[in-house]
Amino acid sequence: MTTTTTPTTPHEPALTPDSRPRTRSVAAPSKRMSAFFANASLIIIGFCFLLPLSWLVFASFDTAATYQTRVPAELSFDNFSAVLTPELTFLPLWNSLIISVSTAVITVVIALLAAYPLSRYQARFNKPFMYTVLFGTCLPITAIMVPVYALFVALNLLDSIPGTIAFLAASSLPVAIYMAKNFMDSVPISLEEAAWVDGASAMRALRTIVIPLMRPGIAVISIYVFFAAWGNFFVPFVLLLSPSKQPAAISIYSFFGQYGTIAYGQLAAFSLIYAVPVIALYVLVSRGIGGSFALAGAVKG
Amino acid sequence: MTAEVLTPSPQPELRRDPEEGSRRSRRRSLTSLIRMIPLVPAIFLMLVFLAGPIIWSLWGSLTDASLTGRAATDPQFIGVDNYTRLFADPLFPQSVWLTVVFTLVSAVIAQTVLGLSLALLMNKANKKVGAVVGTIIVAAWILPEIVAAFVAYAFFSQDGTLNQMLSVVGLDGPNWLYSFPMLAVICANIWRGAAFSMMIYQAALNDVPPEITEAAMIDGAGGAKRLIYVTLPMIRQTITTTLMLITLQTLSLFTLIFVMTGGGPSNNSTTLPILAYKEAFRFSDIGYGTAIATVMLAVGAAFSIVYIRALRAPKD
The missing domain is CATH 1.10.3720.10 (MetI-like)
Incomplete structure (x- = not known):
């Protein structure tokens, strides 16, 4: 084991804050030291990450907010009541909801349908298809927005919510198919075989056996797609033009453009209202199905 | 084991019988086509909204397409002009x-x-x-x-x-x-x-x-x-x-x-x-x-x- 000490890697690990003293002993003091260092550096990093966030929360409750972070003199909900108007908040939030829920539902249904033959039948076509799908997951969506705009003009789909949903669904399909296939592979096939013997069709087996068994996986995919659609700014920004159809991301952006330099508090309040659904959903999910790990695992493939 | 005729069976291509007749193999390829039907919506959406823009991207970059004016409705093929302009x-x-x-x-x-x-x-x-x-x-x-x-x-x-x-x-x-x-x-x-x-x-x-x-x-x-x-x-x-x-x-x-x-x-x-x-x-x-x-x-x-x-x- 000592042969590994040959300096094959010349650079010292600048990345490890774990600079424990030279002594090689693993005795308690050094361990406590390293735990102390770890705690201290985590707290410092955490503080840096918290600072910008705290502005958002403080400013939203502060009627005299600026871009500086300070605890509001008095807790006020005026900012919230000022932005909670139909045309400013409710309609855009409703649009966001429609767009992201439809995108998630369509994507999940189509991805499950597609995953079934890919997971259950051996075909020569499967492997190249899965590689194409994997390639599609890497596709930089912002890079194709200019051609997508031209396509939407040609198809007369510009400024149409269904068109936008269709594009969002198509762009999240590669990831969804990839995840759905992986989840479906882990559902044992023996139960379906029994159903087939009893004369159930493939689609019936999928509906009554496979889907109930992969419910956690379906939840992960739906939430993943919902998150991406809810937070997406660029796609609706390019594809939806009339304010009555635009989701909250765009209406926040327009609000910022008009009043961003005056109504800091209202901007913060609006942003918070828009962010709360995803935060709540994330908390729910991470309690329920080990959120980050499930997502990370799915991404890790 | 002989019951695999019409109902989809899990591993059909694995058990390939060298003696099978052409009629049977035609039916087999038909079955495997039918089995791929659930893939159609996914393939359709991805072809139209992902592959379409990529292909259009390759062609559109060779035209003078614009948002307004004549070039918006009837873009002209201008070769690699956009790229020469880009690299300059x-x-x-x-x-x-x-x-x-x-x-x-x-x-x-x-x-x-x-x-x-x-x-x-x-x-x-x-x-x-x-x-x-x-x-x-x-x-x-x-x-x-x-x-x-x-x-x-x-x-x-x-x-x-x-x-x-x-x-x-x-x-x-x-x-x-x-x-x-x-x-x-x-x-x-x-x-x-x-x-x-x-x-x-x-x-x-x-x-x-x-x-x-x-x-x-x-x-x-x-x-x-x-x-x-x-x-x-x-x-x-x-x-x-x-x-x-x-x-x-x-x-x-x-x-x-x-x-x-x-x-x-x-x-x-x-x-x-x-x-x-x-x-x-x-x-x-x-x-x-x-x-x-x-x-x-x-x-x-x-x-x-x-x-x-x-x-x-x-x-x-």
Whole structure:
């Protein structure tokens, strides 16, 4: 084991804050030291990450907010009541909801349908298809927005919510198919075989056996797609033009453009209202199905 | 075993009978076609909305298509003019350079190093401290991109929180968004993106069997040595794939930069996605914008191929 000490890697690990003293002993003091260092550096990093966030929360409750972070003199909900108007908040939030829920539902249904033959039948076509799908997951969506705009003009789909949903669904399909296939592979096939013997069709087996068994996986995919659609700014920004159809991301952006330099508090309040659904959903999910790990695992493939 | 005639059976192609007649094999290929029907909606959507734009991108970049006027309804084929113009445009090399700097510094170096360090620190630190700090870091990641961009804008602006902090120690900070636009967007992206690498590395570190690091410890390897020679090689695979993934995401990042600086001042933070957007929609030159998009697609495709190879390498 000592042969590994040959300096094959010349650079010292600048990345490890774990600079424990030279002594090689693993005795308690050094361990406590390293735990102390770890705690201290985590707290410092955490503080840096918290600072910008705290502005958002403080400013939203502060009627005299600026871009500086300070605890509001008095807790006020005026900012919230000022932005909670139909045309400013409710309609855009409703649009966001429609767009992201439809995108998630369509994507999940189509991805499950597609995953079934890919997971259950051996075909020569499967492997190249899965590689194409994997390639599609890497596709930089912002890079194709200019051609997508031209396509939407040609198809007369510009400024149409269904068109936008269709594009969002198509762009999240590669990831969804990839995840759905992986989840479906882990559902044992023996139960379906029994159903087939009893004369159930493939689609019936999928509906009554496979889907109930992969419910956690379906939840992960739906939430993943919902998150991406809810937070997406660029796609609706390019594809939806009339304010009555635009989701909250765009209406926040327009609000910022008009009043961003005056109504800091209202901007913060609006942003918070828009962010709360995803935060709540994330908390729910991470309690329920080990959120980050499930997502990370799915991404890790 | 003879009951596999019409009902779909799980492993049909595996049991291939060399004696089968042509009628049967035709039916078999028909069955396998029918079985692929559930793939049709997925293939249709992806062909129309993903493959379509990519193919259009290749063709459209060879035309003078624009948002308004004659060229909007009847774009003319102009050959590689857009590309010659692009490579002669001083903005193009600058944007490529800014994109490279942005990706390299904010994703490859900072997010990987910070994400990995955070994951390692969480293992060492007090459970409660780790949980609280982890929540804060993940919070920045969950925020919708546009909100994160505003928060970062507020933080780095002239009267923002950063300068407020600096004034406590007697420093008079500049308007970071104007004086150091790249630094501001890079820091903002690190702030927003660290959680992703952190979570993946946490999962990877959990998969490293503790016996191995313990064995190294008994052999007398110190903390740093254990990390370099044992832990890091064991999660090398994860590091490669995560690196590629965040590189691809960062290359095409738009909203954060667009909201924070709009690519300015005087194009000093105009990365390729911003440049493509500006040329296509501000200056309504769709053809030229598409040429930039095509270049981005080519770069993205190259990275994707490397990524997919890295993904499959150890498995096959």
